[in-house]
Amino acid sequence: MNQLQVTAIIAEREILRYTPAGLPIVNAVLQHSSQQMEAGIARLTEFELAALAAGEISGRFSQASLGGVYQFTGFLARKSRNSKSLVFHIIDFSAVTLTSAFTDTGA
Numbered sequence: 001m002n003q004l005q006v007t008a009i010i011a012e013r014e015i016l017r018y019t020p021a022g023l024p025i026v027n028a029v030l031q032h033s034s035q036q037m038e039a040g041i042a043r044l045t046e047f048e049l050a051a052l053a054a055g056e057i058s059g060r061f062s063q064a065s066l067g068g069v070y071q072f073t074g075f076l077a078r079k080s081r082n083s084k085s086l087v088f089h090i091i092d093f094s095a096v097t098l099t100s101a102f103t104d105t106g107a
Contacts, residue, residue, distance in 0.1 A: 002075045004088060007096055008032040008049065009069055016062040024058040027051070030072065030088065050079070051088040061090060069096045 008030035016026050033046045051072070053061035064070065073092045079085040 002077075003073070004076060005071065005073050006030070006032055006049070006088075007034070007069065007071050010064055010066050011048065013062070013064075013066060016058060019054075023054055025052055025054045026058045026062045028053070028061070049088050050085070051090055053090040057090060057092065061093065064093070070094060071096050 009032075010028055011031040012029040014027045016024055018024055028051045030049045030051050031047075032049065033044070036043050036045050051074075070093045072088070072090050074088050074090045076086045077089055079087045
């Protein structure tokens with residue numbers, strides 16, 4: 001199964017555009033920071049993730065607040081057929097309260 005859920009901030013977002021096939025799409029960069037438990041030791045995890053929202057969700061995503069904290073659900077896929085880089089394809093997201101966003105323990 002290829003499913004990813006991550007709480008992240010929308011750090012960068014391009015404007016809504018359309019593919020040659022007419023599909024609306026928005027590219028973005030998400031930033032994540034949390035504390036995870038690994039082998040009984042707390043570990044700080046921070047990363048940036050290339051992401052995109054395509055189809056119906058792209059309109060709602062393009063209106064979401066930059067710097068806003070959201071819970072994203074989606075999947076990972078290659079950026080293009082011959083690329084080794086991965087992109088997170090957002091299929092749903094919702095706003096997160098600040099208290100729950102910064103107490104993520106990965107449990």
